[in-house]
Amino acid sequence: MEIPSVYLEQAVDQLASLPGVGRRTALRLALDLLKRNDVEIDDFVSALSALKDKVLRCQNCGNISDTPICGICSNPKRDPSIICVVEDIRDVMAIESTSTFNGMYHVLGGLISPMDGIGPQALNIASLPVRIEKDQPKEIILALSATMEGDTTNFYIFKKIKTYDLLVTRISRGIAVGSELQYADELTLGRSLQQRQIFDLQQ
Amino acid sequence: MEIPSVYLEQAVDQLASLPGVGRRTALRLALDLLKRNDVEIDDFVSALSALKDKVLRCQNCGNISDTPICGICSNPKRDPSIICVVEDIRDVMAIESTSTFNGMYHVLGGLISPMDGIGPQALNIASLPVRIEKDQPKEIILALSATMEGDTTNFYIFKKIKTYDLLVTRISRGIAVGSELQYADELTLGRSLQQRQIFDLQQ
Numbered sequence: 001m002e003i004p005s006v007y008l009e010q011a012v013d014q015l016a017s018l019p020g021v022g023r024r025t026a027l028r029l030a031l032d033l034l035k036r037n038d039v040e041i042d043d044f045v046s047a048l049s050a051l052k053d054k055v056l057r058c059q060n061c062g063n064i065s066d067t068p069i070c071g072i073c074s075n076p077k078r079d080p081s082i083i084c085v086v087e088d089i090r091d092v093m094a095i096e097s098t099s100t101f102n103g104m105y106h107v108l109g110g111l112i113s114p115m116d117g118i119g120p121q122a123l124n125i126a127s128l129p130v131r132i133e134k135d136q137p138k139e140i141i142l143a144l145s146a147t148m149e150g151d152t153t154n155f156y157i158f159k160k161i162k163t164y165d166l167l168v169t170r171i172s173r174g175i176a177v178g179s180e181l182q183y184a185d186e187l188t189l190g191r192s193l194q195q196r197q198i199f200d201l202q203q
Numbered sequence: 204m205e206i207p208s209v210y211l212e213q214a215v216d217q218l219a220s221l222p223g224v225g226r227r228t229a230l231r232l233a234l235d236l237l238k239r240n241d242v243e244i245d246d247f248v249s250a251l252s253a254l255k256d257k258v259l260r261c262q263n264c265g266n267i268s269d270t271p272i273c274g275i276c277s278n279p280k281r282d283p284s285i286i287c288v289v290e291d292i293r294d295v296m297a298i299e300s301t302s303t304f305n306g307m308y309h310v311l312g313g314l315i316s317p318m319d320g321i322g323p324q325a326l327n328i329a330s331l332p333v334r335i336e337k338d339q340p341k342e343i344i345l346a347l348s349a350t351m352e353g354d355t356t357n358f359y360i361f362k363k364i365k366t367y368d369l370l371v372t373r374i375s376r377g378i379a380v381g382s383e384l385q386y387a388d389e390l391t392l393g394r395s396l397q398q399r400q401i402f403d404l405q406q
Contacts, residue, residue: 002296005269007250007257014250018232029221031291033254034267035312041255045248047210047217051236052244054210064237066208088234093205109238 003027008034060131062107062124064089072105079103084141085128085157087111087150091143103141106131111149112156120156128157132164139167146173172197206230211237263334265310265327267292275308282306287344288331288360290314290353294346306344309334314352315359323359331360335367342370349376375400 003009008030015026033041057063058070065071072078072092082103086092092105108123120126132140140161144150158168174192175184184192206212211233218229236244260266261273268274275281275295285306289295295308311326323329335343343364347353361371377395378387387395 002299003267004274004292004295005258005267007253007269008267010250011254014247017247019235020228020231025223027293028223030254031293032222033251034258038255041252044217044220045252047213048236048251049244049248050210051214051233052241055208055237064208064211066210071207089207090230090234092207096205 057109057124058107061105062109062127063092063105064107077102080135081138082141083128083131083135083137083139084143086143087145087153095143103139104137106140108144108153111144111147112153113149114152123153125157125160129160129164132161132166137166139169142168142170260312260327261310264308265312265330266295266308267310280305283338284341285344286331286334286338286340286342287346289346290348298346306342307340309343311347311356314347314350315356316352317355326356328360328363332363332367335364335369340369342372345371345373 003012011030011033012023012026015021015029016023018026021029033044036044054066056065056068058065058073059068060073061070063070063072067074079102082101083106084095084101084103085106085108086095087108087110089107092107095101095105106124106128108125110118110123112118112120112123128140140157142154142157144153154170161168172195173188174195175181175188181189206215214233214236215226215229218224218232219226221229224232236247239247257269259268259271261268261276262271263276264273266273266275270277282305285304286309287298287304287306288309288311289298290311290313292310295310298304298308309327309331311328313321313326315321315323315326331343343360345357345360347356357373364371375398376391377398378384378391384392
């Protein structure tokens with residue numbers, strides 16, 4: 001499949017570098033962009049350029065923000081005694097949309113993944129002990145994905161912070177609310193049996 | 204799901220304007236771009252800008268090209284007496300990869316689709332009669348998709364060119380090579396029965 005334009009080929013190469021975008025999809029996206037007028041292309045390109053120039057990371061929690069300190073960290077109504085450790089901004093958004101958490105976040109920017117060459121140094125982990133010493137939180141919630149990378153990262157962080165006088169918790173894993181037992185995978189079902197909880201009418 | 208950065212939000216809006224990209228995917232793409240360094244972002248953005256500035260359409264056939272006349276139209280080994288009408292560059296690439304066609308193309312840039320507000324004026328159709336009068340081809344092959352839009356466009360083009368002294372053909376429709384009869388949809392199977400061909404040992 002040979003593209004008859006060097007410039008179109010370069011655009012396809014770049015678009016195909018995005019996660020989950022193959023060359024066929026990239027060509028479709030590039031052809032869609034080709035159909036747009038100059039103003040639309042300029043808007044598109046400058047919105048992406050702004051990612052580099054304008055989007056900051058909160059100096060406190062590492063979350064994405066337009067200001068040096070993000071809206072959550074600068075909100076006096078949030079409880080600074082609980083810090084929830086998450087992988088990235090999407091997890092912050094997901095937890096915020098549950099309206100069940102009023103603490104602070106610590107955004108790692110990824111998970112430890114030796115297979116992908118991502119070590120602890122590439123992530124926003126070293127600043128967590130510093131923050132704990134400064135803010136003296138009572139609890140750290142580890143809210144990472146239930147994957148091997150999530151478990152590895154949980155373990156690494158736990159080792160780094162276990163000497164501090166605080167509670168380290170992990171979000172519960174088990175059968176999803178509304179789902180049927182028979183369709184749960186063995187691992188999830190096994191874990192949810194092992195980590196069974198006292199029956200409580202209040203919950 | 205509220206994004207805590209106006210600039211990230213704008214980038215997500217733009218990425219979500221691409222075909223087949225929803226807001227959740229757009230956020231994933233934007234976060235991937237956010238992780239890249241300045242040089243990478245610049246390369247990405249300038250490759251897309253080049254689509255506007257550098258990519259031309261062949262003045263003869265309408266195909267995408269870096270030169271005013273594309274590589275196929277300027278190739279003296281191609282047969283100018285057969286013109287194959289296609290929707291866009293992907294169809295040119297698909298037909299070229301079959302190595303069974305040595306004629307020229309006429310690229311419409313889309314199909315007539317009243318539902319999407321795309322009329323014949325928005326497409327590279329008016330230049331086809333002009334080209335026929337100039338180049339006097341012997342055959343026009345209509346190689347459009349087997350969809351309602353493709354049929355509509357076939358019909359419109361046929362009406363426009365039927366007065367010229369040339370053969371107008373359409374690519375055959377039927378059971379795909381290698382596929383089993385029982386899995387063909389009713390419409391395809393019905394048409395392939397109606398449009399049955401004389402059995403020929405040569406083919």
